[in-house]
Amino acid sequence: MSDALTIALVAHDQKKDDMVAFARRHTELLSRCRLVATGTTGGRIAEALPTLDLTRLRSGPLGGDQQIGAMIAEGGIDALVFFVDPLTPMPHDVDVKALMRLAIVYDIPMALNGATAEILLNALLAQHTEKAHA
Numbered sequence: 001m002s003d004a005l006t007i008a009l010v011a012h013d014q015k016k017d018d019m020v021a022f023a024r025r026h027t028e029l030l031s032r033c034r035l036v037a038t039g040t041t042g043g044r045i046a047e048a049l050p051t052l053d054l055t056r057l058r059s060g061p062l063g064g065d066q067q068i069g070a071m072i073a074e075g076g077i078d079a080l081v082f083f084v085d086p087l088t089p090m091p092h093d094v095d096v097k098a099l100m101r102l103a104i105v106y107d108i109p110m111a112l113n114g115a116t117a118e119i120l121l122n123a124l125l126a127q128h129t130e131k132a133h134a
Contacts, residue, residue, distance in 0.1 A: 003132070004032060004033050004034050004053075005032075005033045005034070005078040005079065005124055005125070005128055006033065006034040006035075006036065006071075006076060006077050006078050007030070007033050007034070007035055007036075007077070007078060007079045007080075007081060007121075007124075008035075008036050008037065008068045008071070008072075008077050008079070008080045008081065008082075009023070009035055009036070009037040009038075009041055009042070009045065009081050009082075010037065010038050010041055010060060010064075010065065010068065010080070010081070010082040010083070010099070011038075011041045011082070011083040012083065012084055012085035012088065012090065013040075013085070013088070014085040014087075014088055015083035015084065015085050016040065016041055016044050016083075018083050018114060019041055019044070019045065019081075019083050020044050020045055020048050022081075022083075022114050022117060022118075023045050023048065023049055023052070024048060024049065026118070026121055027049055027051075027052070029121055029122070029125055030049075030052055030121075031051065031052060031053070032125060033053070033125075034053050034055070035052055035053060035054040035055070036054070036055045036056075036057060036068065036071065036077070037054060037055070037056060037057065038056075038057055038058065038059055038060045038064035038065065038067075038068070039056055039057060039058050039059035039060070039062070039064050040059055040060075041060075042054055042055070042056035042057065043056060060095065060096070061095070065095040065096060065098070065099045066095060066098070066099075068080070068099060069098060069099045069102045072099075072102045072103060072106050072108055073102060073106065075106075077108055078108070078109075078124065079108060079109045079110070079111075079120060079121075079124055080099075080103045080108055080109070080110040080111070081110075081111045081117045081120070081121075082099070082100070082110065082111070082112055083112070083113065083114070083117075084096075084112045084113070109124065
């Protein structure tokens, strides 16, 4: 899987169930990728889908968002799926904004909800498959 896409998965507390449901619906596509996720989100996904190639980082408020940001800056992330809860205040809002800013600065495709994440995942894997067959 050395040329597999690397996708970062992050979800706010109120969106973790949505992220697990998204991963369940797209297990076949996600199984063709390397996944990195913040601590609790990654734990929930790994528990539900233990066959996925998933690396858990620290919890978002404890540095996981920054770990993913560093991976983006180093060219190690191909896409960011970040299920954001816009209705709940986040104590680590500055970290969240910094992660989103890095995705924008480094031109990393970013989805902030399930509908966009589905389109993004399908498009990235189709593009990646075309490149592999070229």
